[in-house]
Amino acid sequence: MNAAPKTLLITPPLTQLNTPYPATAYIKGFLRGRGFDVTQADFGLELVLRLFSRRGLNQVFQAILEGTHELSDNSQRMLRLRKSYLDTVEPVIKFLQGRDSTLAHPIAMGAFLPEASRFLQLADLEEAFGTMGITDRARHLATLYLEDLADLIKETVCPHFGFSRYADKLALSATSFDPLENELQTAPNLVDQLLLEILDERMQEVQPEVVGFSVPFPGNLYGALRLAQFIKQKYPHVKTLMGGGYPNTELRTLREPRIFKYIDFITLDDGEGPWLRLMEYFQGQRAVEQLQRTFLLQNGEVQYINGSTDADIPHTEVGTPDYSDLKLLEYLSVVEVLNPMHRLWSDGRWNKLTVAHGCYWKRCSFCDITLDYISRYETAPATLLVDRIEQIIAQTGQTGFHFVDEAAPPLALRDLAIELLRRGVKITWWGNIRFEKTFSADLCRLLAASGCIAVSGGLEVASDRLLAKMEKGVSIAQVARVTRDFTAAGIMVHAYLMYGFPTQTAQETIDSLEVVRQLFEQNVIQSGYWHRFSMTAHSPVGKNPEKYGVVKVGPEPGLFADNDLWHEDPQGADHELFGAGLAKALYNYMHGIGLEEPLSFWFDFKVPRASHPKNMIAQAVEAIGKPDSEKQNLRVLWLGNAPEMEVVTKTKKGRTFQNALLTFTEKTEEYEIRTSPEVGQWLHTWLTRLSEDLGTKYLIKDLAADYPEGQQFTFQEFLITDTWLDLRERGLLVV
Structure with a gap:
C-alpha cells in the first residue's frame, strides 16, 4: 500500500x-486538506433509518413472531398493533426529518399514532404541552412512538438497543474485555445484521483500504467492534483504526491483545496527527517506530508507539470540518424531554465547531485535566473561526452552530462575536462556558447580538466550601450575577449541577438545592441537570483521593479499560439517598412549580433545613458593577445604526438657542436624543464610526480624548447623564 490509501x-x-x-468531519477535513481520498458515514443514522422503515420494522415483527421471546403485556399490545406501526413508521420518520409538516395536525390531535407505554406519561405533560405549538407537540408524540418501538426491540430482538447508545453497558467500566468478546462471539442479532448490511454496501461502494472508527462514548464501542469483526472476516486486507473520546479516556493503559483481532491501530488524543502518521506509514513513508500515540500488536504483545518527533497539529491548522457524504437532510429532529437545554441537544441540525482546543481554566478537581483534550489549550484567531463558519454554512446550508468547547473562553467569544457582526454573518449558536466574571452584562449583550441563544455552565455543588475544594474558580454570588446578565440579554442558561462530591454533607446537599431553588425563583437560570459525582482515573481526585477525603476501593486493574473508579466517602452524606429528590425538585422548578414548597417536600426521608438566607440570590443579583468612568481601557461598540443629525434652533423669551437632534432608525423602533450641538456632533461622529468600523478597536479613553471642551458636563460627568445611559441601554456596549 504505497499510494495514498482510500479511507472510510x-x-x-x-x-x-x-x-x-463532528469527529469524522474534522478528520476528513484535515486529511482531505493533505490530499487523501476520504469518505465518511454516520452508521447510527443509517441504522435507525433502515430499522425504522416498513421493511426493517416488518423484519422485527417477523422475528418476534417466529421467536420464543417472553413478551410483556405492552409488547403483546404492540404486536397486535403491528399493521398500524407498519403503516405509520415511514410517515413519522419523514415528519421528523422535516419533509412532511402537514402530519403535525393529525399526530398532535391523536388517533394517528398507535400508543404504547411511553404515552402513559402524557398526563404529566399536559401542562407543558400547553406552552407548545402543534408541531412541537406532534414531534414529542412522534418521539414517544419511536421510543415505544425501541422498547419493543430492546425487549426482544436486540437487548442492547437504544437511540443514543448501543450496548453501552458492555463498555462501561470495562476493566475486562470478556463481556465484549463473549458478545462478539455470538451470532449477530437482527439489528447487528442490518448494521452489517449497511457496512457491506458501503465497503463495496467505496472499496476502502483503511476504515477508521470514531468511538466517542461507551455506547459506540460494541458497534465499532462488530463492524470491524465483519471487515476482518470479509475484507481481511483492509486496515482498521480506532480513535475518539472512549479510547482517549478509557484505554490509556491498554494491555488487552484480543481487541486487536478487530482493530489494527488504536490512537489517543487528537486524531489528526496520529492518523496522518498512520497514513504515511501505510504509504511506506514512515517506520512503525515513528508512529504517534498509537497502540498496536507486535509479536502477540500490545505495544504503545510514540516515537514521532512531529509536534501536535496546532488548532489553527486542523482545518475546517468537512460534512460532505453525510446525509444532512435525513437527520431527525426529536423532542425527547421538555428540559429546554436537552431539547437544544436533540432538536435541530447543529454544525459543531470548536472555538479553542482544551480548557483555559483546567483546574477543576473532578475533571480529566491531565488529558490532552483538556490540558493543551490553544486558540485560533476570530477571523479564521469565521472563515470556517462561512465554509461550513456554504457546505451544509445550515446556520446553527454548537460550539463544543469544554469551556469557551470569554475573550475568544467576544472577538468571535465582533467578527461575525463585522462581516454580517448571521448564525444561531450555543455552547458551554464557565460562569466567570469576565462575562459582563455588556459582553452577554454582544454575544446575543452575534446569535447566541443559550449557554451551559457548571454551578456544580452550589456550595462555596466545595466550590473552593474542587477549584472551580467561581462563587455562588458570582454565578448569580453572571446568569442574571445572560438572562437579561435573552440568552437561556443551563446549569450543570453535581451532588456527592467528596465530603459533601447532607446539609450542603440541601443548601445546594436551596441555591438552585432561589436561582429559578429569580429567573436567572432556566434549565439544569443533576449529575452524581464520579471519580475518574485522570482527575485530581482520582489521582490523589486522600487529599479530597475519599478512599478508592476499586475496581481491580485489568487489561482493558481504566477510567471510572469506585470510592467511599467516609466524611460525606449517603449520597445515594438524595438523587431522586433532587431530580424531582429540579424538574418542577424548571416548570415554575413548587418554588414555595419547603425543601423537605421533595424527599421521603428527613432532611436538614436549609441554612442559607431566603434572599441570598436576590441580594447577589442586585449588585451593581463598575461605573463606566472606571472602564477607560475597555472597548466601545455600537450595535445600532448610524444616526441622522440636525441642529434645531429655538427662540424662547427672546433668547435663541440650539440643540442637536439625533434620530435613530432601528429594526423595531425609531427614537430621538437631544443634546448640545457640540456633544451632538461628537456623538454623531463616534456612533457613525462605531457602526461602520467594527474592525478598529476604540476605547472609552479615545472617546474621552475627543470630547468637546466647554460643555455643561465634563466627560466623566457625561458618563452618568440620561443621554449616555439611554445610549447604553439601546446598544452602546463597553467590553
Whole structure:
C-alpha cells in the first residue's frame, strides 16, 4: 500500500439522531486538506433509518413472531398493533426529518399514532404541552412512538438497543474485555445484521483500504467492534483504526491483545496527527517506530508507539470540518424531554465547531485535566473561526452552530462575536462556558447580538466550601450575577449541577438545592441537570483521593479499560439517598412549580433545613458593577445604526438657542436624543464610526480624548447623564 490509501471514516451507532457527531468531519477535513481520498458515514443514522422503515420494522415483527421471546403485556399490545406501526413508521420518520409538516395536525390531535407505554406519561405533560405549538407537540408524540418501538426491540430482538447508545453497558467500566468478546462471539442479532448490511454496501461502494472508527462514548464501542469483526472476516486486507473520546479516556493503559483481532491501530488524543502518521506509514513513508500515540500488536504483545518527533497539529491548522457524504437532510429532529437545554441537544441540525482546543481554566478537581483534550489549550484567531463558519454554512446550508468547547473562553467569544457582526454573518449558536466574571452584562449583550441563544455552565455543588475544594474558580454570588446578565440579554442558561462530591454533607446537599431553588425563583437560570459525582482515573481526585477525603476501593486493574473508579466517602452524606429528590425538585422548578414548597417536600426521608438566607440570590443579583468612568481601557461598540443629525434652533423669551437632534432608525423602533450641538456632533461622529468600523478597536479613553471642551458636563460627568445611559441601554456596549 504505497499510494495514498482510500479511507472510510465511520461513526458507529449510536450518538445523536438530529445532527452528526463532528469527529469524522474534522478528520476528513484535515486529511482531505493533505490530499487523501476520504469518505465518511454516520452508521447510527443509517441504522435507525433502515430499522425504522416498513421493511426493517416488518423484519422485527417477523422475528418476534417466529421467536420464543417472553413478551410483556405492552409488547403483546404492540404486536397486535403491528399493521398500524407498519403503516405509520415511514410517515413519522419523514415528519421528523422535516419533509412532511402537514402530519403535525393529525399526530398532535391523536388517533394517528398507535400508543404504547411511553404515552402513559402524557398526563404529566399536559401542562407543558400547553406552552407548545402543534408541531412541537406532534414531534414529542412522534418521539414517544419511536421510543415505544425501541422498547419493543430492546425487549426482544436486540437487548442492547437504544437511540443514543448501543450496548453501552458492555463498555462501561470495562476493566475486562470478556463481556465484549463473549458478545462478539455470538451470532449477530437482527439489528447487528442490518448494521452489517449497511457496512457491506458501503465497503463495496467505496472499496476502502483503511476504515477508521470514531468511538466517542461507551455506547459506540460494541458497534465499532462488530463492524470491524465483519471487515476482518470479509475484507481481511483492509486496515482498521480506532480513535475518539472512549479510547482517549478509557484505554490509556491498554494491555488487552484480543481487541486487536478487530482493530489494527488504536490512537489517543487528537486524531489528526496520529492518523496522518498512520497514513504515511501505510504509504511506506514512515517506520512503525515513528508512529504517534498509537497502540498496536507486535509479536502477540500490545505495544504503545510514540516515537514521532512531529509536534501536535496546532488548532489553527486542523482545518475546517468537512460534512460532505453525510446525509444532512435525513437527520431527525426529536423532542425527547421538555428540559429546554436537552431539547437544544436533540432538536435541530447543529454544525459543531470548536472555538479553542482544551480548557483555559483546567483546574477543576473532578475533571480529566491531565488529558490532552483538556490540558493543551490553544486558540485560533476570530477571523479564521469565521472563515470556517462561512465554509461550513456554504457546505451544509445550515446556520446553527454548537460550539463544543469544554469551556469557551470569554475573550475568544467576544472577538468571535465582533467578527461575525463585522462581516454580517448571521448564525444561531450555543455552547458551554464557565460562569466567570469576565462575562459582563455588556459582553452577554454582544454575544446575543452575534446569535447566541443559550449557554451551559457548571454551578456544580452550589456550595462555596466545595466550590473552593474542587477549584472551580467561581462563587455562588458570582454565578448569580453572571446568569442574571445572560438572562437579561435573552440568552437561556443551563446549569450543570453535581451532588456527592467528596465530603459533601447532607446539609450542603440541601443548601445546594436551596441555591438552585432561589436561582429559578429569580429567573436567572432556566434549565439544569443533576449529575452524581464520579471519580475518574485522570482527575485530581482520582489521582490523589486522600487529599479530597475519599478512599478508592476499586475496581481491580485489568487489561482493558481504566477510567471510572469506585470510592467511599467516609466524611460525606449517603449520597445515594438524595438523587431522586433532587431530580424531582429540579424538574418542577424548571416548570415554575413548587418554588414555595419547603425543601423537605421533595424527599421521603428527613432532611436538614436549609441554612442559607431566603434572599441570598436576590441580594447577589442586585449588585451593581463598575461605573463606566472606571472602564477607560475597555472597548466601545455600537450595535445600532448610524444616526441622522440636525441642529434645531429655538427662540424662547427672546433668547435663541440650539440643540442637536439625533434620530435613530432601528429594526423595531425609531427614537430621538437631544443634546448640545457640540456633544451632538461628537456623538454623531463616534456612533457613525462605531457602526461602520467594527474592525478598529476604540476605547472609552479615545472617546474621552475627543470630547468637546466647554460643555455643561465634563466627560466623566457625561458618563452618568440620561443621554449616555439611554445610549447604553439601546446598544452602546463597553467590553
